[in-house]
Amino acid sequence: MEKTPTATVLVGVDFGKPFFDSELEELGLLAQTAGLDPVARITCKRRAPDPALFVGQGKAEEIAELARIHGASEVLFDQSLSPGQQRNLERALGLPVNDRTYLILEIFAQRARSHEGKLQVELARLQYLSTRLVRRWTHLERQRGGIGTRGGPGETQIELDRRMIADAIKRTKERLAKVRKQRQTQRRQRERRDAFNISLVGYTNAGKSTLFNALVKAQAYAADQLFATLDTTTRQLYLAQAGRSVSLSDTVGFIRDLPHGLVDAFQATLQEAIDADLLLHVVDASNPNFPEQVGQVQQVLAEIGAQDIPQLLVFNKVDRLPAERMPAVMEDFYDIDGLQVPRVFVSAMRNMGLDVLRIKLAAIAATRNSPEYAGDAAEFGTM
Structure with a gap:
């Protein structure tokens, strides 16, 4: 017997910072991924969080009334709440209150x-x-x-x-330390084989797993939902143009305000990105907010110490673009913080542009053992 989704009110507070999701679309997708049913949404503007209730007494009363009207049994905030604010809100609303951090943790669990x-x-x-x-x-x-x-x-x-x-x-932590040692052993073995390591990174639901499957003919789980992939999968990818195989890893997707606890806890998994020779930064080209998502990925990469690894941008899902937004060429450059990073347009689902991507990867991999590799790395998008 399927469990009935919990009716939930979504709350977002605009503090004047960039990337405020006025429609709470991403929070709604996260809620649905976790098995919740968003029945109402409410936003407000504040200069700073209320120390006690985060939103203030008047807005708290408005949220309580909205929850009553829609029969909601939980309230979910798009920002992180302090323990005190969470406790005070539950007392004021008479309902369980959770925040974005808790929601992401539940999805990961x-x-x-x-x-x-x-x-x-x-x-x-x-x-x-x-x-x-x-x-x-x-x-x-x-x-x-x-x-x-x-x-x-x-x-x-x-x-x-x-x-x-x-x-x-x-x-x-002790058990994780053992797992990390095992991964380090596997990584050293790959290094001794002179492997060229590529890691797929990108905002969640950009299509990383679909691209991974298309490139290596694997069966990694892929779905049109947030955080479909949590566990790193590594396969060999043969690049005929370079006459060699490379190691390709699919990693967990990033997201705005990814809890620092998760970044720390997933250090072992994210190590694949840190130790990569090249990052395939997958972007959902059909998402109107893709510039902000690119920025969020760059921020997480900086947090884990992977900001200096060469990148190749893969703008995925071009089959979803309207005719007027279709690229005139399948590869060009994209500006990130003043640096021109090479970009390839593909549709992993429709097998569009993958030949161009393979040729590009082969060209990059071929420079690995050349004396000019260090200089060439800058050309391929070192951040």
Whole structure:
């Protein structure tokens, strides 16, 4: 029997920063991916977050009324809330309140398949939960006792829970460290074979897995949804024009405001991008917000230390473009922060432009062992 999706009100607050999603479209997609049912959306503008309620008393009352009208049983914010704000909002609204960070963690928990992926999600969730004990344990007695006492039983329980979570975080980190050592061994073996390593990176749902499957004839899971792929998959790609094979890895997609806990926890998976010789930066050309998404990917790459790796932009899904936006040529250059990065237009789904992409990859791979490789790398989009 299928579980009925939870009716949810989506809330976004515009603080005047770039890339505010006034329609809350991405949050709605994330909510649906997590199994929620967005029944209403509300946005507002503020100069700064309200310390207690994030949105202020009047807007909180408006959200509560909207939830009542639509029969919602949960409220979801597009920004990260502090534990105190989350607790105060739940009291004011009389409903569970969650934020964007929690939502992404839930999706990752649902989607992780490999042992490594599950460990990474578990670590991120534990680290998130460790900051929320003041909210999760409000059912415990936390009032101070009378004269001569230092605290009630609730405080003892909270300390016990905090210690248990700290122990669980330590154990999970130790298990992840073992997995990372195994990956390092595999990576050293590839290096000894003089492999040329390419990693697919890009905003979530840009079509990385579809492109990966098209290039290496693999069966990696691909779907038109956010975070369809969490676990890294690596295959060999033979490039006839270069007369050699290269290593191609499909990695987790990036997203705006990706929780730092997830970036840290997924360091082992993202290591494939850090150690790559070339990043295939896949972009959804049909998305009107693709410039902002490119910027968000560049930001995450900088966070993980991969900003100096040569890039080749792959503008995917050109089959979805209207006639007036179709590219006149299948390859050119695209400006990122003043640098002209080579770009190829493809449709991985329709097998369009893949021959051009393979020729481009072969040309780049062929320079690997040449003395001019370091100079040529700049030509291929070193950020």
